[in-house]
Amino acid sequence: MANPNAAGSNVAGPNAAGMTRRERYEAQKRRRGMVVAAISTLFVVVALVVLVPMTPGWEKVQKSFFNGAVLAKSFPKLLEAFKINIMIFAWSAPAIAILGLLIALARDVKSPALFPLKIFGAVFTDVFRGVPVILTVYLIGFGIPGLGLPRPWNSPYIWGSLALILTYSAYVAEIFRSGIDSVHHSQRSAALSLGLSERQVMRDVVLPQAIRNVVPSQMNMLIALQKDVSLLSFIGPVEIFRQAGVFKSLLANFTPYVGAALIFLIVTIPATRYADYLMARQSRERR
């Protein structure tokens, strides 16, 4: 009646398809999961596509936010303006990395002679983390050129970038500091026991590990910076957000803003994915 061979293969060994009992179960579970996910996604999409156009204002919104003709007309100019965002980002980011690291190190100094530096570091991070970015941009971007500096020193590019650099350095410094704290103290012990000085231990042993540990977090700061460059539009530079505003007034249509958002997403989504990938890899390594 019962075939002993068949029974045996059912219990433990691979079956005809070369799968174990566990693998078959997992495969079935996976298939069922995918079907459920597909159905629920389809349901949500259909609901959106059907329901949203049924709202009373949909036609107006579609015309003023999703207007293909306006998008085609404004998109090249928006891309052009985005170059200014990239430019400001490109010179601010390295300055932020350097200043942030210096502030982080300043807050860790032990020598009494350098105590003022330590105080400065603490005050700096408190102040610039405590004030909204837009306020810093206004105060520095309008205030310093107000001193009547000659060209090019009254440029909003310079002072706006400085405002971003100061604000972001404060955050980046705190991340570096948490990175320094994350290096196990036994690493310090080992380095000191070899006769290295405190400064050498920091430079050769602690910092390289600390910086590596915080790369994913700093990636997130870069993404945030990329977006906040737009705040400089409030003090003058015609970057993408300002350019979209110009088109909005010109064409009496909000689609250029959607276009600007799309351009941001083209840059930030890959960057965000990459940061997530780095973080996932790091947590795998820690395990």
Add this chain to the structure above:
Amino acid sequence: MAKLELRGVVKRFGQVTVCDGISLDVEKGQTVCLIGASGAGKSTLLRCINLLEPIEDGEIFLDGEDISVPGLDPQGVRARIGMVFQSYNLFPHMTALENVMLAPRRVHGKSRAQLLPEIEALFQSFDLGDRMHNYPDQLSGGQQQRVAIVRALAMHPEVILFDEITSALDPQLVGEVLDVLLKLKKQGMTMILATHEMGFARQAADKVCFLKDGQIIEEGAPKELFDAPKRAETKTFLARALK
């Protein structure tokens, strides 16, 4: 004059006295084993000798020179006293070779090229010749610990402190590390070990000290201490440890 001399060393962490007046002489070329339960103060004593922990009272002499003077720059002393840790503490972002070269380059100001022949020979002699360019996480525990020993040796220390260096190793890897210690002993290295390896202590030590509650309760040649302990605490500890 002893190579290393401890006189009434006291170390406190807040209210807790971890080393409670420890005196010990270590002669040049001697191997001294510190045994005792966890928390007896063995590791802390080693950290004090290397000036990783400042001591509250007492003196430590290296070649007759007081190295425990408050305010003394510890760097010069640490360059003369090597230390190897239980958890290896290799620098994970450097290859084995870079780990070993870092201190001689920075402290003695030598170049990589100057160091390479000697350090290569060191790696060879500890069976690590083909592991020089591996990162620590590509090495087994025993290999990592041997690299850590090579790293200490590259500084030409006069004394090496070993802090339970086999405790984190699989039993089959303990042997390869203990062999390294025997080799160093043969070369005349002065060594102090905090250890739970009673068999090794009996075989290799010139002197064994039993610590309890931050004090040396009993010390002597391994034969006396293991075969005929005088103090009741020592007997109890050994009965448990050798079970």
